[in-house]
Amino acid sequence: MILDGKSIAEKVRAEVREGVERFARRHGRAPGLDVLLVGEDPASQVYTRNKERAARDVGIRGRLEVLPAETREAELLARIAALNADPSVDAILVQLPLPAGIGETRVLDAVAPDKDVDGFHPHNVGLLVSGRPALVPCTPLGCMRLIAEAEAAGVVQVRGARALVIGRSNIVGKPMAQLLQSAHATVTLAHSHTRDLPALCREADILVAAIGRPETIRGEWIKPGAVVIDVGINRIPAAEEGKTRLVGDVAFAEAKERAGAISPVPGGVGPLTIAYLLANTLRAAEQRIAG
Numbered sequence: 359m360i361l362d363g364k365s366i367a368e369k370v371r372a373e374v375r376e377g378v379e380r381f382a383r384r385h386g387r388a389p390g391l392d393v394l395l396v397g398e399d400p401a402s403q404v405y406t407r408n409k410e411r412a413a414r415d416v417g418i419r420g421r422l423e424v425l426p427a428e429t430r431e432a433e434l435l436a437r438i439a440a441l442n443a444d445p446s447v448d449a450i451l452v453q454l455p456l457p458a459g460i461g462e463t464r465v466l467d468a469v470a471p472d473k474d475v476d477g478f479h480p481h482n483v484g485l486l487v488s489g490r491p492a493l494v495p496c497t498p499l500g501c502m503r504l505i506a507e508a509e510a511a512g513v514v515q516v517r518g519a520r521a522l523v524i525g526r527s528n529i530v531g532k533p534m535a536q537l538l539q540s541a542h543a544t545v546t547l548a549h550s551h552t553r554d555l556p557a558l559c560r561e562a563d564i565l566v567a568a569i570g571r572p573e574t575i576r577g578e579w580i581k582p583g584a585v586v587i588d589v590g591i592n593r594i595p596a597a598e599e600g601k602t603r604l605v606g607d608v609a610f611a612e613a614k615e616r617a618g619a620i621s622p623v624p625g626g627v628g629p630l631t632i633a634y635l636l637a638n639t640l641r642a643a644e645q646r647i648a649g
């Protein structure tokens with residue numbers, strides 16, 4: 359089966375829309391998400407505009423604040439401190455990558471943990487690793503939802519499955535491995551120094567590729583019937599002169615012949631990442647009110 363991220367994301371967004379309406383009825387205001395973008399990275403401009411629009415679409419008060427590329431770290435930290443102190447702000451997202459000269463760690467550590475919808479603050483990372491309720495990064499949450507859909511269709515049982523996560527980033531690979539482990543899979547975390555990746559892939563009932571290199575995972579590496587989640591978004595030259603197209607980290611046409619379920623690029627993980635940003639915003643708002 360093809361895991362259709364767009365239709366699954368629509369279900370998540372409908373659930374969030376209902377939750378936002380309930381929250382607004384009870385508390386007399388909508389949950390608030392503030393997105394900070396520093397500089398003019400074209401991809402980040404598209405992503406942040408999409409996040410703001412998606413927030414408004416489910417009734418969240420979404421606000422995108424664009425700061426000039428020359429912004430100094432101290433100014434950005436002051437902006438974050440103001441948002442931390444503002445009771446109408448439930449969720450803060452600082453878009454990455456930040457311009458050179460701004461310390462990413464210092465910035466991410468400055469976001470109040472209870473407003474950290476990206477789940478990047480060490481407080482939330484520690485809660486996740488301890489198996490305690492936390493704000494969890496959006497992309498891994500989206501991947502888990504896709505895997506849950508495959509499980510509901512009888513393709514896999516996560517409990518006891520062999521899961522292979524390729525890529526050890528803080529945004530995707532590491533939290534993904536934690537979530538799969540909490541769901542009782544037996545997890546291997548592979549990376550650029552891993553030996554004989556094809557052999558590991560051939561044993562994986564669940565394979566999550568977050569490498570950032572186009573079409574690296576070949577069809578013949580896939581265990582027949584496996585669930586394949588492709589987190590990669592790579593732009594490569596298209597057949598037509600001067601055009602480009604998006605592909606994942608998995609050679610989709612080959613892999614879909616062997617996989618039991620596979621997510622496409624585009625239209626797989628991407629739509630779910632934004633849907634779970636909205637879900638995390640609602641969750642942060644509810645948790646802050648509950649104290």
Ligand code: GUN
Pocket residue numbers: 451452453454455476496497529
């Ligand atoms: N840049 C690419 N992915 C992400 C993400 O998940 N969160 C933020 N803040 N920036 C990103």
